[in-house]
Amino acid sequence: MLLLYSVLGLAFGSFLNVLIDRLPRDQSIAYPASHCPSCKTPLAVFDLVPVLSYLLLRGRCRYCRVSIPLRILLVELSTGVLFGSLWWFLGPGTKLILSSAYFSILLVITVIDLEHRRILNKIIYPAILVSPFAAIVYGASAKDIFLGGLIGFLLMLLPYILSGVGLGAGDVKLAAFIGIFSGYPAILVAMFGAAVFGGVAAGFLLLTHLRGRKDPVPYAPFLALGGVVALIWSEQLISWYLGFY
Ligand SMILES: [Zn+2]
Incomplete structure (x- = not known):
């Protein structure tokens, strides 16, 4: 199957x-x-x-x-x-269908951002609109959904305002979407993961001179990657992290 x-x-x-x-x-x-x-x-x-x-x-x-x-x-x-991985981790059921749709949206946004350096409003707005309902069916509480969306939005808004180049308003909307679907506290894993993946990739591109310091690097792929990691492993990662204390 x-x-x-x-x-x-x-x-x-x-x-x-x-x-x-x-x-x-x-x-x-x-x-x-x-x-x-x-x-x-x-x-x-x-x-x-x-x-x-x-x-x-x-x-x-x-x-x-x-x-x-x-x-x-x-x-x-x-x-x-x-x-295939979602079936492996979740097995059949509602969660499988919802997360398959979620990953598909993230993939479409990622590839369009890589090819056009844009996050399309006609994708991200409907996605944000539907995601609270999807998250409720997925099993999150209204409070965690709201907090997740807010934290994603704020954590991306600040770098967007501070950074002159690179980030776009679309990245802020995407972070809010990922926050709503993954909820709190998983959004923290997603944002931290995105920053790590983005940092490693940017460092690699700079060191290999594939990109200059001023060239914008699309951030949606890293946010999406963070979202994927958060959906599948956030519970393990958070309890592993809390185990340090
Ligand atoms: Zn032809």
Whole structure:
């Protein structure tokens, strides 16, 4: 069953690719049907099999041979791995469905931020609106949800105001969204994790001269990563931390 749910994740990843392609360009996600962005040939069913199509075609369009971005494959694989891990950690049930949707939103936001340096309001606002209800069904108390959202918002607002470059208002909204869904105290794990991941990545990019000191680094991927860690391991991490005292 874990395998079946992972395969479902691969297929869902194809749909996430459509969202990632079309939402930033203000295109409809339903129409037209999937087609090659270069030669416009509509894709047949056998071009749309997740992962396999990409590998069999060696990352090229069957009709015009233009290369298909590696991201298509990576998003499909990531969604499969995320869905599989969630089944592993949570087992079947409501929590599985909710957290799969949550991770999917985080993945879409991450990839769009990497490609366009934007966090789209048409994704983050509906996400923030729905997340309190999702968190209640997930089992959090109203107080923890409110506190989580507030702490995420404030912890990101300060660096946003202080930092001239790099962070955007979208990062603040994203932190609030992650805070609402993970709740308090898990949001602390998420924000701390994001800062650590972001710091390590920034240090690596500076040391290897891949990025200069002034180049903005998208922060959404690190927030999302912190959110993933917090959802799965926050209880263990917090009790481990409190064990020191
Ligand atoms: Zn083509």
